[in-house]
Amino acid sequence: MLGRLKKALKGLVNEVAKSTKEVTEEKPVTPEERPKEKKEEKKGLLTKLKDTIVYKEIDVKKLEPLLEEYVLTLSELDVAYEVAEELIENFKKNLAGLKIKRGVDEREVIEKALKDAILGLISVPAFDLIEEAKRAQREGRILKIMFMGVNGVGKTTTIAKVAYAMKRAGVTPVLAAADTFRAGAVEQLKVHAERMGVPIITKPYGSDPASVAYDAIEYAKARGFNVVLIDTAGRMHVDVDLMNELRKVARVAEPDYKVLVLDALTGNDAVEQAKFFDEAVGVDAVILTKVDADAKGGAVLSVAATIKKPVLYLGVGQNYEDLIKFDPKWFVERLLGEEK
Numbered sequence: 001m002l003g004r005l006k007k008a009l010k011g012l013v014n015e016v017a018k019s020t021k022e023v024t025e026e027k028p029v030t031p032e033e034r035p036k037e038k039k040e041e042k043k044g045l046l047t048k049l050k051d052t053i054v055y056k057e058i059d060v061k062k063l064e065p066l067l068e069e070y071v072l073t074l075s076e077l078d079v080a081y082e083v084a085e086e087l088i089e090n091f092k093k094n095l096a097g098l099k100i101k102r103g104v105d106e107r108e109v110i111e112k113a114l115k116d117a118i119l120g121l122i123s124v125p126a127f128d129l130i131e132e133a134k135r136a137q138r139e140g141r142i143l144k145i146m147f148m149g150v151n152g153v154g155k156t157t158t159i160a161k162v163a164y165a166m167k168r169a170g171v172t173p174v175l176a177a178a179d180t181f182r183a184g185a186v187e188q189l190k191v192h193a194e195r196m197g198v199p200i201i202t203k204p205y206g207s208d209p210a211s212v213a214y215d216a217i218e219y220a221k222a223r224g225f226n227v228v229l230i231d232t233a234g235r236m237h238v239d240v241d242l243m244n245e246l247r248k249v250a251r252v253a254e255p256d257y258k259v260l261v262l263d264a265l266t267g268n269d270a271v272e273q274a275k276f277f278d279e280a281v282g283v284d285a286v287i288l289t290k291v292d293a294d295a296k297g298g299a300v301l302s303v304a305a306t307i308k309k310p311v312l313y314l315g316v317g318q319n320y321e322d323l324i325k326f327d328p329k330w331f332v333e334r335l336l337g338e339e340k
């Protein structure tokens with residue numbers, strides 16, 4: 001998971017660490033720092049030590065070619081080019097003027113500069129769907145979440161994972177099988193619903209998806225459920241009909257959150273999909289799937305940095321439990337911290 005990106009970033013830290021140089025600076029001695037009268041005779045050596053401070057700094061200018069090379073390295077690992085550029089630019093700013101004191105591990109300081117650069121790109125206010133579900137239940141209202149995404153990204157599996165997590169937290173959701181475009185999709189979601197013991201509202205193949213969402217909300221109201229998870233059809237994002245259909249589902253269901261499911265393995269295309277869906281329908285948050293199978297790792301960074309919408313979860317496998325909460329700090333630790 002994220003293997004190659006991790007390796008590249010560690011490599012970058014090492015390269016930068018090699019280019020630190022020692023600086024010796026004369027520091028004027030203040031009267032308080034002057035040795036006391038009695039010790040006057042020993043003054044010579046002591047004063048000299050006190051007068052000079054040695055630290056290391058990084059010649060960022062000299063590093064330019066290396067850093068530029070890293071923009072390319074990162075973009076080969078699915079970090080969108082503009083994100084890679086911004087990341088390196090921020091890293092450069094964090095390095096400039098750094099004074100690494102004697103005895104301090106320079107790698108740690110450089111690592112922190114890189115971590116901060118990444119955090120600056122991906123830290124956007126997030127929310128927790130499970131906590132939101134619990135809150136809706138406490139307040140006796142209905143939380144509506146609409147899931148979107150192109151074919152095969154893992155949308156149905158992700159809805160099942162979210163439903164599972166909610167059920168475990170004590171909130172049973174109602175599923176709305178509003179992907180009436182693909183006959184198999186309804187069946188697939190039904191299998192999950194039965195396995196987990198959560199209600200599902202379905203309609204025959206070809207029915208109006210907005211009406212399925214509407215019925216599921218009515219069902220939840222009538223039976224006292226507090227969450228409705230709406231599946232929608234996955235087709236290519238450039239499909240105009242699909243986008244109109246999604247807008248209609250959104251208009252009818254008035255979801256609290258529109259969550260876009262993206263596949264980490266699609267790399268830069270995930271970023272394009274995110275932009276497209278955001279412009280066409282509006283996206284509140286993202287869930288990134290198949291991160292377990294993603295050796296490159298850049299998609300997570302790119303998506304979070306490009307659309308400035310929170311990544312809520314990462315899908316890390318095919319089981320219901322394989323959904324982990326995404327936290328930017330956890331993510332940078334995972335990338336640059338100790339091997340876990």
Ligand SMILES: Nc1nc2c(ncn2[C@@H]2O[C@H](COP(=O)(O)OP(=O)(O)OP(=O)(O)O)[C@@H](O)[C@H]2O)c(=O)[nH]1
Binds near residue numbers: 154185233
């Ligand atoms: N390794 C891995 N596989 C996943 C993950 N999430 C989903 N999958 C697999 O991806 C494949 C597609 O998942 P679906 O849930 O059917 O995808 P979908 O987006 O609903 O597909 P459509 O219904 O065609 O739109 C399935 O084989 C899932 O098991 C994940 O986080 N990791």
